Amino acid sequence: MKKTEINHERSKNYLLLLKMIRIMKLSIILLAVSFVQVFATTTYSQKAKINLDLKNTMIKDVLANIESQSEFYFLYSPKMINDKKKVDIRVSDKKIDFVLKQLFADSNTDYIILDRQIVISDKMQIAPFTQSIVKQINISGSVTDTEGNSIPGVNVSEAGTSNGTVTDLEGNFSISVTDENAVLNFSFIGYVSQSITVGSKTTIDVVLKEDTETLDEIVITGYTAERKSDLTGAVAIVDMDQVISQPVSNVNNMLQGRVAGVNVMSSGSPGDISTLRIRGFSTIRNNDPLYVIDGVPTTSGLSLINPNDIESLQVLKDASSSTIYGSRAANGVVIITTKKGKKGKSKLSFNMYTGVQNTTNLPRMLNAQEYGDVYWQAFGNDGIAPSHAVYGDGASPVIPAYLDVDNTIPSADTKWVEEVFNPAIIQSYDLSISQGNEKSSSLFSLSYFDQEGTLKHTNFSRITARLNSDYKLFDGKVTVGENLTVAFSNRVGTSTNSLLGNVVYDAFRIPSIAPVYDNKGEFTGYPLSDVQNPLGNLVRNKDNEKKNVRVFGNVFAEIQLFDGLKFKTNFGVNYTTFKNTTFNPTYVEPNAHRAINDLSVGNQVKFDWVWSNTLNYTKTFNEKHNVGVLLGLESIVNTFEYTTASVNDLPTNELNIRVLNAGDQGTQTNTGDKVEFALFSYFGKINYNYDNKYLFSATIRRDGTSKLLNNRWGTFPAFSAGWRISEEDFFNKDGVLSNLKLRVGWGKTGNQDIPAYQTVSGFNSNPWYSNYAIDGSQNSTQTGFTLSRIANPDLKWETTTQTNIGLEFGLLNNSLNIIADYFIKNTEDLLLFQTLSPDAGLTNRGQWNNVGEMENKGFEFDINYQSDRNKDFSFNIGLNFAIIDNKLISLGEGTDFIETDPAVLHSINFDQSTSRTEVGQPIASFYGHVVDGIFQTDAEAASSNQPNALAGDFIFKDLNGDGVIDADDRTYIGS
Structure with a gap:
């Protein structure tokens, strides 16, 4: 018996010792953390003072009050806070540790202060002594995220007990359990919890994944960021995880098929700058959207942005969301945020891919x-x-x-399609280095992209370097940083966009009986037609280059003036140089030749700067009234300068002598110009959110442009509202439908995209056009000036008004999301260049005017299913479509139709001879004859009223019934 009693006492002492050691270990860790904080620097938590005077207040409301008057934020599970318990607390100019001790006195709640972050957890309790010997298992480890960054403050608890701890600043933890079958639970707000059975393990390292179902996504919508759930406009968010694996040469191509109502058109040539259209056509001229990269607006596109550098991408489709950008947002806005360094360990990343591109569905030609x-x-x-x-x-x-x-x-027996097309190698290499801590972060990336064309002797290559960094100063009250991109690209060979000499067209026209080379090894052709040797054209243009260097970036500073109010200044630049070199060598083919070669060199410099200054105030009143106010000023200056020189008759076609001085000096020509224009703007925005249910937003922007004279200023307002029906008390969230939101928006945007100086007259002193006879004599002329540009000082803004109604559904805990939008977009005072009638006395002269009206209306539908991303295997399925009806309402008095603007035709790959823009029809509609069959014999063709018809020709309908098939029988046959 005595022996048993001794063992019993020893077992109790042993257990007590273990518990004490465990507590001491935790105390040592916390003490070490405290020493590090004390000796490293004076932290915010050591300096901040709190003032409270609250009575009969719930604990969660006390915590919210502390957050509102300081930079502290609390992380805790709602079950740790007693919702029914109310407290009285009164403190004045006390540190946070003192306040929390008062608040959680006589409770089972503990906390750990990690500078501005405070983690609340349950207190560890010593279990009652057992009457038998219990084996203690000591477990240690670390908790990180999927990027390898440590997560401090993670709750680590033994299931079914009150035994637990939290991870320290480095994400490390230590805990003791009494059973190998014990289960440890790891939980942290915003991450998926994990449960791990101890077993024989003494070290457990855990990787927590973000909980995409509980994180409320933050979206950049124009100078500010908003929660996705609070959006009231038509904003499409592109999932970069889904598109980044797609090998593309430019960012626009990433959007193909990803966003309802967004259409991407490309010629397919290497490095081609794709054309992006958001909700169809808003104007007769340029319909390109505005791009905003890291807060810097630009109309220069995204051709030199490395797709792998992009962190997030949003498309603002309606006016209520894009009006904040005013006169440049009529065609929609694409907002891009590039990657930044993240807090945690330094990270080195290298990605590469190599693939082969082939043309598909090519027709089989006759051998x-x-x-x-x-x-x-x-x-x-x-x-x-x-x-x-x-x-x-x-x-x-x-x-x-x-x-x-x-x-x-x-x-x-020539296979011409195979002669001009070939499998093309595409390759990409990306290297990035990033690091971050409490006070700074940085990311440097370097990429190389090379894409051979599927047409032989065509290629595109690009080198891009990017540096993003930011630094927090004065205890985080000031943040400064920069985002800088330097890119170089080179495009060589023939462009398939050329309207003349298109090698693809020629490859389909030339017969297979025509050889590629003659007996002398020279390129030959088909002497019985006007078609040129398509491979010869590719070879002759293989050394022509289009070089582009672009420096794009910004520097910024953000200052927290006081709680909720921030001032930000942002200065951005876009410096771009272009050099185009085109050489046309001498050659001889059976049906074409060039006896004299020629060389032309063009240089362009584009320099834009933008300076934005904003005040942003956010505040929550009485826990339910959420207010955001934005005020800003913005200045934009755009400068464009070009020079072009050419010369004929170089001694040979050799590459190394293709310089301007090598040609005939008497044939040298040159030209150049410089253009500058500016924009100055005021803008403001108010967001109001009541209890996360009722949403309202109002925006106004006033733009002043140097391009207009008597109507310089334009005002562009917008309003939108939303109702989160799923947040109402009557809504059953336990059902299939987990989210339901109704959106309504209206707004006005502007457009002043015309050449500069159209409101003032211009004169030409070119001697070819400005020689005048003096005193009636035609034998002697004097150089003078002719009117080259006819001013219209009354030009005004082209305006687009848009109404949008949207409905958002979330099903199956938001795994399945459906978005439907209906919109009506109306553009008035269309800016159009009109040629003057000959009786004005000025041949080939015209004037810009505000004429006409255009309407776009349509329906967009997007459905997306995302399986659980936190599992080892996940998948995404998406479907979207849009139906858009475009119609030209008017073109002003006396004008029913116009030949479609070549700029518009180029953007949609239409031929001017087969398209027309007419009132009552969509822009650039196909215009031609209606086919009614095929003539079977020459006799049938000869007896018809169709001139020069032969057997095998199409039979055209006589639509006007005059008995003759001519141009008057053409009609609209599609769009």
Whole structure:
């Protein structure tokens, strides 16, 4: 018995010792943290003072009060706070530690202060002594996020007990359990909790994943950031995790098929700058959207931005969301935020991919034998006897040979499509280095992208370097930083956008019996038509270059003036240089030649700067009234300068002598110009949110432009509202429907995208156009000036008004999301260049005017399902579509239609001869004859009222019934 009693006492002492050691270990850790904080620097928590005078107040409201008057923020689970308990607390100029001790006195609540972050947890309790020997298992480890960054303040608890701890500043923890079957729970706000059975492990390292269902996504919407749930405008958020794996040459291509109502058009040439259209066409001229990169607006596009540098991307589609950008936002806004350094360990990342691109669905062309058969049959159908010389040589010819007296062009069986197309290698290499801590963060990235064209002898390459950094000063009250991108690109070879000499068109036109080379090894062609050798065109242009250097970035400073009020100044620049070198060598083909070569060199410099200054105030009143106010000023100056020089008759076609001085000095020409224009703006925005249910936003912007004279200023307002129905008390969130929001918005935006100086007259002193006869004599002329630009000082803003109604559904705990929007967009006072009638006495002269009206209306639908991303396997399925109806309402008095602006045609790849813009029709509609069959015989064609018709030609309808098929029988056949 005595022996048993001794062991019993020893077991109690042993358990007590273990508990004491565990408590001492935790105390030592906390003490060490405190020493580090004390000796490293004076932290915010040591200096901040709190004032409270509250009675009969719930603890969570006390914590909210502390957050509102300081920079502290609390992390805790709601179950740790007793909602029913109310307290009285009164303190004056006390440190946070003193306040919390008073608040949590006589409770089971503990806390740990990590500078501005305070983690609240349950107190650890010593379990009652057991009457038997209990084995203690000591567990230690660390908790990090998926990026490898330590997470301090994570709750670590033993399931079913009050035993627990929290991770320290480095994310480390230590805990003792009594059973190998014990389960440790790891939980932290914003992350998915994990449960791990101890087993035989003594070290447990945990990686917590973000809980995408509980995080309320922050969205950049224009000078400010908002919660996604608070948005009242039509804003599309692109999931970068889904698109970043797509190998593309520019950012615009990433959006193809990703956003409802956004259309991306590309020629497919390497490095092609894709055309982006948001909700169709708003104007007759330029319909490009505004791009905002790290807060800097630009209309220069995204061709030199490395897609892998992008952290987030949003598309502002309606006026209520884009009006804050005023006159440049009529065609929508694309907002891009690039990656920054993150708090935690330094990170080195390298990514690469290599792939092969091929053209698909190319038509199968006739081979030489098949072409010869058809050719033979065509002559037979024309009544030519088989003995005629056109059938070629030999007793039974099928494939005609060329009648070439020099015998330099042999017959061939050429696969022309294969001659001009080839598999193209695309490769990308990305290196990034990032680091971050409490006071600073930085990221440097370097990328190389190279894309061969599927057309031979075409290529695009780009090198991009980016540096983003920020620094917190004066205890975080001031933040300064910069975002800088330097990029170089080079595009070589023929562009498939060329309206003349398109090599793809020629490859489909030239017969397979035409060889690539003649007997001398020179490029040859098909002498019976006007088609040129398409491979020859590619080779002759393979050294032509378009070089581009771009420096884009900004420096900024943000100052917290007092609680809730911040001032930010942001200065951005966009410096771009272009150099285009085009050489046309001498060559001879059977049906085309160039006897004299020529060289042209063009240099362009574009320099834009923008300076924005904003005051942003956010405040919550009585826990339910959330207010945000933004006020700002912005100045923008754009400068564009170019010079072009050319010369003819260089000694040879050799690459190393392609310089301007090598040509005939008498043929040298040069030209140049410089343009500058500016914009100055005031803007403001108010957001109001009541209890996260009722949302309201109002925006106004006033822009002044140097491009207009008598109507310089334009005012652009917008209003929107939202109702989060799913936050109402009557809404059952336990059902299938987890989110429901109604949005309504209206707004006005402007457009002044016309060439500079159109409100003042211009004169030309070119001697070819400005020589005048003096005293009636035609034999002697004097140089003078002619009117080259006719001023319109009364030009005014083109304005676009848009109304949007949207509905958002979230189902299955927001795994399935559906967004539907209906919009009506109306543009008035269209800016259009109109040629003057000849009786004005000025040939080939015109004037800019405000004429006409255009309407766009449509419906957008987007559905997306995202499986649980926190599992090892996850997937995403999305579907979107848009129906957009465009119609030209008017073009002013006396004008029913115009030939479509070439700038618009180029952007949608239409030919001017087959399209027209007319009142009552969509812009740039297809305009032509209606086909009513095919003539089967020449006799049928001859008896028709269609001029020059032959067997095999289309039969066109006589729409006006005048008995003649001519241009008056054309109509609109699509858009």
